[in-house]
Amino acid sequence: MNVTRRQALRAGAIATVAGAALELPLWLESRGARAAELDPTTIPQFTSQLHILPAMPTSAVSSTIDSYTVSARPFKQQILPTGFPSTPVFGFGATQDSSTLHVPACTIEATVNRQTQVTWANQLMNSAGQYMPHILPVDPTLHWANPPGGTGGRDSVPVFTSTPGPYTGPVPLVVHMHGAHVYEESDGYPEAWFLPNASNIPSGYATVGSTYARYNTEAVNRFGATWNTGTAQYEYGNDQRATALWFHDHSLGMTRLNVRAGLLGMYVLRGGSSDLKAGILPGPAPARDNAAGTQYYEIPLIIQDPSFNTDGTQYLPSANTFSSGPYIPQTDIPPIWNDVYFGSTITVNGHTWPNLNVEPRRYRFRVLNGCAVRPLTLKVVSSLTAAAPASVAVPIWVIGSDGGFLPHPVELSGKTGLPVLPAERYDIIVDFTGLKPGTHLYLSNEGAAATVGTTASVMRFTVVPLKSADTSVAPQHLTLPSYTPPAGTSTTRRVSFTEVASSFASVVSVDACGTVDASGTNTVRTWGDPVTETPAYGSTETWEVWNFTGSGISHVFHMHLVQFQVVNRQTIGSSTLQSPYSYEIGPKDSCDAPAGMITRVKAHFDRHGTYVWHCHLLDHEDNSMMRPFQVV
Numbered sequence: 001m002n003v004t005r006r007q008a009l010r011a012g013a014i015a016t017v018a019g020a021a022l023e024l025p026l027w028l029e030s031r032g033a034r035a036a037e038l039d040p041t042t043i044p045q046f047t048s049q050l051h052i053l054p055a056m057p058t059s060a061v062s063s064t065i066d067s068y069t070v071s072a073r074p075f076k077q078q079i080l081p082t083g084f085p086s087t088p089v090f091g092f093g094a095t096q097d098s099s100t101l102h103v104p105a106c107t108i109e110a111t112v113n114r115q116t117q118v119t120w121a122n123q124l125m126n127s128a129g130q131y132m133p134h135i136l137p138v139d140p141t142l143h144w145a146n147p148p149g150g151t152g153g154r155d156s157v158p159v160f161t162s163t164p165g166p167y168t169g170p171v172p173l174v175v176h177m178h179g180a181h182v183y184e185e186s187d188g189y190p191e192a193w194f195l196p197n198a199s200n201i202p203s204g205y206a207t208v209g210s211t212y213a214r215y216n217t218e219a220v221n222r223f224g225a226t227w228n229t230g231t232a233q234y235e236y237g238n239d240q241r242a243t244a245l246w247f248h249d250h251s252l253g254m255t256r257l258n259v260r261a262g263l264l265g266m267y268v269l270r271g272g273s274s275d276l277k278a279g280i281l282p283g284p285a286p287a288r289d290n291a292a293g294t295q296y297y298e299i300p301l302i303i304q305d306p307s308f309n310t311d312g313t314q315y316l317p318s319a320n321t322f323s324s325g326p327y328i329p330q331t332d333i334p335p336i337w338n339d340v341y342f343g344s345t346i347t348v349n350g351h352t353w354p355n356l357n358v359e360p361r362r363y364r365f366r367v368l369n370g371c372a373v374r375p376l377t378l379k380v381v382s383s384l385t386a387a388a389p390a391s392v393a394v395p396i397w398v399i400g401s402d403g404g405f406l407p408h409p410v411e412l413s414g415k416t417g418l419p420v421l422p423a424e425r426y427d428i429i430v431d432f433t434g435l436k437p438g439t440h441l442y443l444s445n446e447g448a449a450a451t452v453g454t455t456a457s458v459m460r461f462t463v464v465p466l467k468s469a470d471t472s473v474a475p476q477h478l479t480l481p482s483y484t485p486p487a488g489t490s491t492t493r494r495v496s497f498t499e500v501a502s503s504f505a506s507v508v509s510v511d512a513c514g515t516v517d518a519s520g521t522n523t524v525r526t527w528g529d530p531v532t533e534t535p536a537y538g539s540t541e542t543w544e545v546w547n548f549t550g551s552g553i554s555h556v557f558h559m560h561l562v563q564f565q566v567v568n569r570q571t572i573g574s575s576t577l578q579s580p581y582s583y584e585i586g587p588k589d590s591c592d593a594p595a596g597m598i599t600r601v602k603a604h605f606d607r608h609g610t611y612v613w614h615c616h617l618l619d620h621e622d623n624s625m626m627r628p629f630q631v632v
């Protein structure tokens with residue numbers, strides 16, 4: 001992936017933003033003293049130990065259902081090393097136990113074909129029960145949830161007579177279980193958001209999104225759900241392959257902010273014929289009934305890239321860094337939203353550049369790229385200063401992708417890293433067997449936009465003495481459960497990712513989608529346009545994703561409801577078909593859609609209802625690079 005044009009744009013815009021800062025600190029000043037951005041090179045690395053995310057406690061367990069109540073709340077977390085200020089975040093925890101609040105959240109452990117019910121609660125309020133304004137700058141000019149619009153103007157593009165500042169009202173929440181096979185009312189549709197049940201919601205505000213009431217009715221009828229004010233109860237049937245899903249906020253036009261604020265976590269689905277028997281792979285992973293002191297050999301790694309101010313708050317530009325204005329309504333350029341913002345640090349499981357002590361044995365890592373837009377290319381290396389592409393110290397064995405196991409393990413050795421785009425998950429094995437205690441290895445990032453010394457470093461592994469023998473099967477000898485891709489195909493659809501340039505300056509004003517006709521002609525379509533993708537219930541379709549972007553940037557194609565097969569790719573205008581990447585031959589829900597190429601995927605649609613497909617670069621999906629599809 002090549003981001004040269006954008007990097008150039010951004011570099012050119014930095015001076016503008018610094019110059020404009022004098023007129024822009026209103027948003028920061030409203031929160032007290034003005035903060036300055038923290039230089040990431042001054043943050044010591046590998047001083048804190050990796051936080052191993054525990055399993056989320058249940059609220060009730062019956063013979064057929066595991067129930068959870070999970071609340072989004074504001075709190076502070078020591079994301080930076082000890083000695084630095086803590087960071088205000090929005091994160092999830094079990095409603096009944098505030099000690100479980102963490103960014104990212106505790107992992108929800110689920111079982112194939114056993115139902116999980118989660119009551120998601122929006123408690124983004126202070127201790128007095130008043131709403132908390134967002135900790136990051138909200139651009140109210142996008143097609144967004146727009147609670148101030150009331151029930152007539154919610155989920156729309158508001159009209160302004162002068163350029164607005166950031167929205168500082170109550171924060172919408174709707175939780176999408178990314179990769180889950182669900183009915184529509186439990187999917188976390190971007191217009192199914194709800195505000196906290198706060199005492200001071202301004203009069204006239206919409207308190208729920210456009211589809212909340214309808215989905216509430218469906219949930220009552222489908223599974224007897226209870227949706228109290230400020231909550232939504234979702235059902236996950238778990239009738240899919242064992243894998244690692246993740247949950248995150250999906251509020252219309254605000255997802256980039258809510259996920260960066262910390263509203264994400266992992267959901268691991270185990271068991272059934274698509275899983276391996278216990279003991280074959282490295283384990284255990286944290287479970288709900290763990291004794292203190294349990295050693296874990298299966299560990300989620302959720303990687304993000306926040307920036308910080310010197311006071312510990314998260315830094316995100318409070319103005320459009322690609323253009324110094326004028327903005328909406330004088331032009332079509334959003335005043336606060338940025339087409340791409342790469343953070344300056346790396347966190348794993350909510351802490352900057354941690355260390356993990358590893359025994360000389362095999363580990364299974366469930367990797368999630370939780371960054372808003374940063375692509376990662378991961379390697380285990382012995383030095384963080386070797387020129388890229390560096391040789392690996394030990395290979396990464398990929399055994400699973402987004403939706404479950406690959407047909408066979410794939411070894412990435414030599415100078416080959418594992419590209420992980422935002423929202424993608426990979427199930428990997430790293431074998432530290434035979435390494436001497438005291439050895440240091442590093443997880444490095446050679447993805448586009450990585451900076452040596454900061455974002456090119458992810459975490460450190462320190463080898464410690466072996467505590468117990470490793471009885472797991474070596475990856476080269478593993479037999480993985482079979483994978484049958486979606487069979488047959490009735491329809492081919494052509495859809496697109498298209499960046500729409502401003503009419504006033506050479507910057508992006510809207511990141512749109514579109515449809516492509518048989519001659520290759522693109523029709524741009526945004527979130528507000530009528531549904532054009534209507535797969536028939538029970539059908540299997542091939543979708544061609546045309547990336548018309550001129551900037552050379554990959555988009556990340558994501559579909560709700562389904563796990564698809566990546567079929568092939570080809571350059572637009574060429575007839576040469578390229579096979580899927582070696583590590584994406586299993587079920588996927590998110591994949592690389594490279595610039596100037598057609599990416600072809602195949603999916604089976606077996607739930608009626610309205611879902612979405614979109615680019616999973618959060619800065620893009622928030623500005624209309626997202627479309628509904630309807631299974632009819």
Ligand SMILES: [Cu+2]
Nearest residue numbers: 555615617620
């Ligand atoms: Cu995109």
